[in-house]
Amino acid sequence: MTRTLVIWLPPLAALDEGTAEDSAWLRVDDGVIVDSGQDNGWVEAWEKPRDDSADERLVALAPAADVPLRWLHYPDAAPAQAAAAARIDALKASLGDASALHVVAGEPAGIGQAVPVAVTTHAAMTAWTEWLKARELTPAAIIPAAAAVPPPDPEALWTAEVGYEQVIRSTDRAWVSDPELDPLIAGHRGIAPLDADRMREALLLTLAAPPLDLLSGGWKPKRSWSVDSAMLRRVKWLGIALLVVSLLVPIIYALRLASDTARADDAVVAMAKKAGVTAPDAAAAEAELDRRLAAAGGGPLAFSVPASALYDAMGDAPGVTLKTLSHRTDGTLTTTLAAPRVEDINKVLLALQARGYRITAQPMAGSDGQQMANITIRAVP
Template sequence: MSRTLVIWLPPVAALREENTPYPAWLRIDDGVIVDSGQDDGWVGAWETPQDEDADGRLVALAPAADVPLRWLHYPDAAPAQAAAAARIDALKDSLGDAASLHVVTGQPAGEGQAVPVAVTTHAAMAAWADWLKARDLAPVAIIPATAAVPPPEPDTLWTAEIGGEQVIRSADRAYLSDPELDPLIAGNHAVVPLDSDRMREALLLTLAAPPLDLLSGGWKPKRSWSVDAAMLRTAKLLLVALIAISVLVPVIYAIRLAADTGRADEAVVAMAKKAGVAAPDPAAAEAELDRRLAAAGGGPLAFSVPASALYDAMGDAPGVSLKTLSHRTDGTLSTTLAAPRVEDINQVLLALQARSYRITAQPMAGSDGQQMANITIRAVP
């Protein structure tokens, strides 16, 4: 449910009095006026709403005594240009120092439409701001009360009571009624009372789509960041879920890895059993297989393992040649390498060390001027 509380701001002259009268007010629920008055009856209903899920807003109406309204026409100007021109013309036509005036213009919806212009003072805005602040009220908009009076029929003027003020509305102006000046301003035009039902409908339309807002320029409220309780709860739940997922992912991965490792260990033990090796775990099975292969002259201690690594390393050093090669049963490969430069032999040694072989080297000079080295390579990394 949407709720709107409308409060008429007191005239500036009334604020100077010792006892400021209660403002006129009305409450609107879902576009229907449900309560009104000119007392403090709005306070309880606004501060303690019946519906906790209600979407409420406060709109203040500025009195006609302090904010008259004009409509200026610029048929050939675009809406933005018309609004700028209306502001300049309103300042030209206003009395007093321009710096003390607060001029607000609306922007017409289309080209050729009239531009509403409200003129008040910064002193009045400050007085209303203090009055609202003293009551902990923060309206979303301050609309001139005269903006709610619809335009009259041709050759007539409306007179309507709004917020305890009698307002006159002509084709291009809306202002506070003055019994002595009204006949002079009306001239030969008839002043016709506006039907209360029509005035009520016009007020509701104005509140739904305000033609202008006095809370603009220097009086525009500064944006304040507020934390929505529901969004905060959602953010907390998302944070908890993120932490839980962050913890569960590695835990699940570890469980799956442990399960896969267990299955692999069982498969190794089963394969070793088929080979006649009875072992309680894969490490024991691997040790027993290495022992049997070593005894048979195979496995990682076989000649082919370090010899293959040696030939691969020599493939990256074309200048290195093999002079002698022998193999012992403990898996050690002995060889003599020759090369034009010591750096070429070192390249082979570094390649073997990169493959985690244990290397010993004893350099010596060859009879043909080449560099030579006696090298041993441990077959087991």
């Protein structure tokens, strides 16, 4: 449901005299006027029990006595350009200090359509917003009341009652009626009353699609951020879920790593058992194998000593690959290394030299474009 309360703002003269307590109003539900009045009954109408799913808004209508309208034509201008030109022309044609005036132009729907322009003052806007604020009302829009009167035929004028005002509308102007001035302005054109039903339909159309809104420029409401409690709860639960997932990921990874490590240790123990080594765990099996290899190779001449140093050095140079590897009984380890750059191989050699090993290297070019080197590593530091 769309629920709209329409309230007429009091004329500035009534505000100055302090007689602006009551106001014309009406309530519109889904495009149908369901209630109206000329007093403060809008308070009860607005505070009636509401449907939580209803789309509710407050629209204020500014009196024609303080906001006359003009419609300007710019046949060849785009809508945005026409609106800008209309503001400038209306300001030029207005009396008084330009800084005190509030000029608002609507944007036509297409090229060549008339541009509605309203001229009022910042003082009037201040008085109306304070009047609304005193009643704890925040309007979604402030529309000139004269904008609701539809245009007449070119050779005629309409007179229509809008709220508590009698408004005169020509093809290009709308203003509050004055019995002495109306005949002079009309000239040879007749002034005919607008049918009440037609005026009501025009008002409803104006509320549905306002041609212009005085709450623009410096009077445009600043966006206020409100916290939706339901959205806040969803964000809270999402945050908790994210925290749980962030904790579960490393825990699951640690469990998988422990499981994989346990399987690898079991495989090492099984392989050691095949080699005749009985050990309770992988560390004991590795120690026993190293002991036997050291005994077979004469202590530091064992294969595992320089080989482990080589693998440790390659761990800091990811681009280096091992092509061949052999071990002699004198403790010399011979290997062929390959890498995209010579600097990568040199990094491995420098790491081995830092451990006190004697290194010889014979560089050569590989058939696949990589840099290669035949390396000998003396097992005895």
